[in-house]
Amino acid sequence: MNSLFDRDTWQEIFGSIGQNKVRTIITVIGVMWGIFLYIVLSGIAKGVDNGFENQFERISSNSMFVWAQYTSIPYAGFKTDRGIDLQMSDVESLRKNIPEIQYIAPRIQKGNFGSTAASVVNGKRSGSFAIYGDYPILLKIRSKDIYDGGRFINELDIKESRKVCVIGERTRKELFEDNINPIGEYIKIENIFFRIIGIHKYVDEGGGSFDDDGDIHVPFTSFKRIFNSGERVGFLLIAGFDDVDILKVEEKVKTQLKVIHKIHPDDDQALGSFNLGALFARILRFARGMSFLSLVIGITTILAGVIGIGNILLISVKERTKEIGIRRAIGASPNHIRKQIILESVFLTIIAGIIGIIIGAFVLYIINIATENLDDVPLKNATVPIKFILGALFLMIGLGTIIGFIPAEKAISIKPIEALREE
Amino acid sequence: MIEIKDLNKSYVMGKNSLHVLKGINLKIKEGELVAIMGSSGSGKSTLLNIIGMLDNYDTGSYHLDNVTIKDLDETKAAKYRNKFLGFVFQSFNLINYKTAIENIALPLYYQGIASKERQTIALDYLDKVGLKDWAGHLPSELSGGQKQRVAIARALASKPKVLLADEPTGALDSVTSDEVMELIIQINKEGKTILVVTHEQEVANMCNRIITLKDGVIMTDVKTK
Numbered sequence: 242m243n244s245l246f247d248r249d250t251w252q253e254i255f256g257s258i259g260q261n262k263v264r265t266i267i268t269v270i271g272v273m274w275g276i277f278l279y280i281v282l283s284g285i286a287k288g289v290d291n292g293f294e295n296q297f298e299r300i301s302s303n304s305m306f307v308w309a310q311y312t313s314i315p316y317a318g319f320k321t322d323r324g325i326d327l328q329m330s331d332v333e334s335l336r337k338n339i340p341e342i343q344y345i346a347p348r349i350q351k352g353n354f355g356s357t358a359a360s361v362v363n364g365k366r367s368g369s370f371a372i373y374g375d376y377p378i379l380l381k382i383r384s385k386d387i388y389d390g391g392r393f394i395n396e397l398d399i400k401e402s403r404k405v406c407v408i409g410e411r412t413r414k415e416l417f418e419d420n421i422n423p424i425g426e427y428i429k430i431e432n433i434f435f436r437i438i439g440i441h442k443y444v445d446e447g448g449g450s451f452d453d454d455g456d457i458h459v460p461f462t463s464f465k466r467i468f469n470s471g472e473r474v475g476f477l478l479i480a481g482f483d484d485v486d487i488l489k490v491e492e493k494v495k496t497q498l499k500v501i502h503k504i505h506p507d508d509d510q511a512l513g514s515f516n517l518g519a520l521f522a523r524i525l526r527f528a529r530g531m532s533f534l535s536l537v538i539g540i541t542t543i544l545a546g547v548i549g550i551g552n553i554l555l556i557s558v559k560e561r562t563k564e565i566g567i568r569r570a571i572g573a574s575p576n577h578i579r580k581q582i583i584l585e586s587v588f589l590t591i592i593a594g595i596i597g598i599i600i601g602a603f604v605l606y607i608i609n610i611a612t613e614n615l616d617d618v619p620l621k622n623a624t625v626p627i628k629f630i631l632g633a634l635f636l637m638i639g640l641g642t643i644i645g646f647i648p649a650e651k652a653i654s655i656k657p658i659e660a661l662r663e664e
Numbered sequence: 665m666i667e668i669k670d671l672n673k674s675y676v677m678g679k680n681s682l683h684v685l686k687g688i689n690l691k692i693k694e695g696e697l698v699a700i701m702g703s704s705g706s707g708k709s710t711l712l713n714i715i716g717m718l719d720n721y722d723t724g725s726y727h728l729d730n731v732t733i734k735d736l737d738e739t740k741a742a743k744y745r746n747k748f749l750g751f752v753f754q755s756f757n758l759i760n761y762k763t764a765i766e767n768i769a770l771p772l773y774y775q776g777i778a779s780k781e782r783q784t785i786a787l788d789y790l791d792k793v794g795l796k797d798w799a800g801h802l803p804s805e806l807s808g809g810q811k812q813r814v815a816i817a818r819a820l821a822s823k824p825k826v827l828l829a830d831e832p833t834g835a836l837d838s839v840t841s842d843e844v845m846e847l848i849i850q851i852n853k854e855g856k857t858i859l860v861v862t863h864e865q866e867v868a869n870m871c872n873r874i875i876t877l878k879d880g881v882i883m884t885d886v887k888t889k
Contacts, residue, residue, distance in 0.1 A: 248779060249773055249779055253773075256761055256762065257761075259761070260761055563757070564759055564760075566757075567757045567758075567759060568759075568770070568774075569738075569742060569745075570716075570718065570745065570751050570757075571745070571750075571751065571770060571771040571774065571818065571819075571822070572742055572743070572745050572746025572774040572775065572822060573742060573774045574739045574742035574774070575738045575739055575742070576739065577742075577774060653738070657718050658713050658718040658719050661718070661753065
């Protein structure tokens with residue numbers, strides 16, 4: 242193997258592959274294309290993965306929503322089509338009976354799911370907005386970016402049922418002049434003055450979002466007082482511990498709620514739910530599927546390219562029959578010949594691979610720059626880990642060697658006497 | 665140097681067997697310049713191929729420099745060829761994308777000689793055949809006689825015991841033929857054993873000994889000088 246680093250070995254290789262440059266280049270493009278595809282596709286797959294992760298990092302991925310609807314099966318003496326309301330007592334009950342639950346944030350809302358929005362007035366400006374009664378624990382499940390100088394609802398707000406609110410970015414735009422800082426200002430919600438304590442940014446939370454930025458969050462207890470909602474809860478946001486299966490938690494929560502609210506166990510309509518965990522799992526599977534697909538496409542294209550190299554070397558061996566015969570006659574051993582052909586194959590493969598990697602990396606770089614400031618393209622930091630690249634290179638060296646054996650064996654099967662026979 | 669006893673060689677083609685060499689006995693001493701003559705089909709090329717270890721024989725024995733040559737595997741044959749023999753072919757058989765000096769250095773490469781030394785040796789031999797100024801030229805830029813001289817230099821570069829020339833002048837005109845033969849004679853005078861296969865009487869006459877083959881047997885074996 243020491244001759245691998247011998248200048249002469251390489252001179253021999255360059256000498257022979259340089260003979261038909263056009264053909265060599267065209268052959269090399271095959272492998273180059275394969276590795277290029279692999280790099281770009283897996284880079285994009287990784288970018289999409291990153292992009293989704295980036296979009297979802299604000300929501301606990303292991304979370305779900307549950308809300309009550311109307312029953313569809315008569316049960317325990319109740320008629321069908323009975324409206325169910327979740328209660329504050331459900332929260333304690335769920336927490337006690339389902340240890341997999343990390344956080345529960347009850348929420349009550351007005352101006353969503355069919356209820357009329359609240360009318361909100363600030364001086365001459367007014368509008369209808371969705372009002373949410375929230376607990377501070379909401380932030381554990383889905384974080385909100387609050388602009389400088391503001392804050393979200395805290396425990397004291399809840400305890401004292403303070404008339405404070407956090408408004409969305411769009412709410413602010415509609416109710417205030419651009420140059421006014423609304424924090425500390427008062428707005429009238431259903432004719433009651435609320436002090437603004439914070440403004441939250443609009444955050445695209447993906448498919449599982451009910452929130453937007455045209456809303457107003459008030460303390461749950463304050464909501465209760467204004468709208469006289471009693472112990473009613475609009476819906477529950479539930480986050481499981483990281484290691485629990487949120488689908489199972491969803492099942493348990495629903496079973497528990499059905500017992501509490503006397504719903505028929507088979508009544509699938511009475512409780513609505515939305516499972517972010519399942520959505521994430523799907524997206525994750527999609528991203529993984531994409532990575533896998535790019536791996537398959539890349540490897541098969543590389544394989545096709547390497548086979549092309551083997552094929553071309555076979556032709557080249559055929560063309561060089563006489564030359565190989567001469568080499569044998571003047572003292573080249575079969576090993577010399579074999580080594581040379583295999584090295585030619587490996588060399589072409591690696592060169593093709595490296596060029597492919599460079600072009601692929603360049604294209605990824607361009608894609609990254611182009612999508613950097615596009616929020617609606619779920620693509621972030623599209624890169625390929627170096628170990629994947631090295632893996633691809635080693636794969637190519639391996640394939641190049643294996644494929645190289647075919648023309649190499651063909652070459653050493655040439656008997657010098659036959660090769661040298663005068664035509 | 666070369667000792668051949670009762671050598672037989674047949675080619676089997678389907679059901680037919682062609683008996684090409686029928687009991688050849690031959691002894692060539694060191695420093696001889698031997699011409700092997702015969703019409704086509706006489707077996708002279710087969711004999712040369714066997715001596716050159718490019719082909720195997722069926723029965724008999726062949727000793728080269730007291731080494732038994734029989735049923736060699738390819739690796740060993742390559743080694744012996746490299747060590748014992750230099751080949752000169754009718755059609756020169758230079759590698760067309762290598763320059764004159766690279767062609768001459770090639771057997772040395774297979775001997776594992778370092779690059780710089782190869783260059784020195786190759787240039788020496790190129791000088792010897794009078795083509796020092798053509799070192800960097802490709803075969804396509806050389807005349808027939810020059811190509812054959814490069815081929816001779818290549819055959820000599822590995823310092824073989826025996827030089828085997830298969831119709832070395834077959835592709836050359838009479839003037840260059842003479843030049844090439846003079847070179848061969850000169851190399852012989854320096855002590856190299858040389859076998860020349862030819863069908864040209866003129867070429868054969870320049871050798872010290874003429875062996876004539878016909879139908880696989882030696883007809884005549886004449887010393888001329």
